Amino acid sequence: MTTDSHDWFNTAVQALADPQGQRVWSIIVSFLGDMAQGEGAGISSAALTRVITPLGIKPEAIRVALHRLRKDGWTDSERRGRGSVHFLTPHGRAQSAEVTPRIYMRRTSAPQDWHMMIAGTPEGLELLDALADSHRTTMIRVNRQTLLAPGEAAAATPDLLVLNAEIATVPAWLKEELFPAALRKSCAALDAALLPLGAAPPLDPLRRACLRTLIVHRWRRIVLRHPNLSASFQPADWRGEACRAKVFALLDAMPLPSLLELEQAEALPLPEEAADLQA
Incomplete structure (x- = not known):
C-alpha cells in the first residue's frame, strides 16, 4: 500500500x-x-x-x-x-x-401488485399492528386503520376488509410519511x-x-x-x-x-x- x-x-x-x-x-x-x-x-x-x-x-x-x-x-x-x-x-x-x-x-425491486387491508374493529386493529410490525420493510401503514401490502390478497382475512389495489397516484403526504x-x-x-x-x-x-x-x-x-x-x-x-x-x-x-x-x-x-x- x-x-x-x-x-x-x-x-x-x-x-x-x-x-x-x-x-x-x-x-x-x-x-x-x-x-x-x-x-x-x-x-x-x-x-x-x-x-x-x-x-x-x-x-x-x-x-x-x-x-x-x-x-x-x-x-x-x-x-x-x-x-x-x-x-x-x-x-x-x-x-x-x-x-x-x-x-x-x-x-429497488418494488412489487407492481398490491392489496389493501382495512380494520374496523379492535380485533382488526390488533391484527394490523401485528402485520405492520412483522413486515416493516414491505408493508405500508397508510393510517391507523389501513395497511397496504405487496402482491394480490391470498385469502380472506377475518376482521379485515381486503381489497386488491392498483396504485394510480401517491400523494405528497404519504411520501412524507x-x-x-x-x-x-x-x-x-x-x-x-x-x-x-x-x-x-x-x-x-x-x-x-x-x-x-x-x-x-x-x-x-x-x-x-x-x-x-x-x-x-x-x-x-x-x-x-x-x-x-x-x-x-x-x-x-x-x-x-x-x-x-x-x-x-x-x-x-x-x-x-x-x-x-x-x-
Missing part, C-alpha cells in the same frame, strides 16, 4: 463518521452481519478492537457494547487461549439474515460524504474491514428505515438510489477480508483524538 492509500483511508473514515454519533453495539452488529454471519464464524476481542478502534471508538466502549449484546441475546463468547472469541447467537444470525437482502439489494425529513437528510448526508471519495485504492484487509463496517453501518441505518418502494412513492429530493450506487461501488472495490486475515493483521495507528461514542 502507498502513502496515498493511507491518506485516502483516513479521509474516508473522517468523511463517513456519522455527525449524529453511533451506538457502538450497533456498529459491532454491522461488522458481524457483514463479515461473520455464518454459523461458527467468530472474531477475537483483539481482532475486533483492531477493526473498530480506527473508527474513533475506545476499547472500553467495545467491552461495554459486547456486554450489552450478550445480555440482549445477540452475541455470545467463549474463551480460546488467552482471549475471547465473539460470535452471533442463533437469534443474532436470524435477525441479521432477515435484513441482509435489503441491505445488499443493488436496485414513508420518507420523513430526518431520513431524507441522513441519506443526503451519506450521499454527499461518499461523492468526493471517488474510487477506492487497493487497501489491506484491516482497512477494508474498517471501511466496510462504516459504510454498511451508515447504509443499514438508512435502508432499513423505509419499505422497498419504487420511484413513484419517493419524494423528489430522495437521494436513495444515487447513494446506493456509491455504496456498492465502494463495497465492490473492497472485497470481504477473511476473519483469519483480521486475526493476523497488525493494529493501525490510531487517530490522535478518538471520538467518544456511546456504548
Whole structure:
C-alpha cells in the first residue's frame, strides 16, 4: 500500500463518521452481519478492537457494547487461549439474515401488485399492528386503520376488509410519511460524504474491514428505515438510489477480508483524538 492509500483511508473514515454519533453495539452488529454471519464464524476481542478502534471508538466502549449484546441475546463468547472469541447467537444470525437482502439489494425491486387491508374493529386493529410490525420493510401503514401490502390478497382475512389495489397516484403526504425529513437528510448526508471519495485504492484487509463496517453501518441505518418502494412513492429530493450506487461501488472495490486475515493483521495507528461514542 502507498502513502496515498493511507491518506485516502483516513479521509474516508473522517468523511463517513456519522455527525449524529453511533451506538457502538450497533456498529459491532454491522461488522458481524457483514463479515461473520455464518454459523461458527467468530472474531477475537483483539481482532475486533483492531477493526473498530480506527473508527474513533475506545476499547472500553467495545467491552461495554459486547456486554450489552450478550445480555440482549445477540452475541455470545467463549474463551480460546488467552482471549475471547465473539460470535452471533442463533437469534443474532436470524435477525441479521432477515435484513441482509435489503441491505445488499443493488436496485429497488418494488412489487407492481398490491392489496389493501382495512380494520374496523379492535380485533382488526390488533391484527394490523401485528402485520405492520412483522413486515416493516414491505408493508405500508397508510393510517391507523389501513395497511397496504405487496402482491394480490391470498385469502380472506377475518376482521379485515381486503381489497386488491392498483396504485394510480401517491400523494405528497404519504411520501412524507414513508420518507420523513430526518431520513431524507441522513441519506443526503451519506450521499454527499461518499461523492468526493471517488474510487477506492487497493487497501489491506484491516482497512477494508474498517471501511466496510462504516459504510454498511451508515447504509443499514438508512435502508432499513423505509419499505422497498419504487420511484413513484419517493419524494423528489430522495437521494436513495444515487447513494446506493456509491455504496456498492465502494463495497465492490473492497472485497470481504477473511476473519483469519483480521486475526493476523497488525493494529493501525490510531487517530490522535478518538471520538467518544456511546456504548
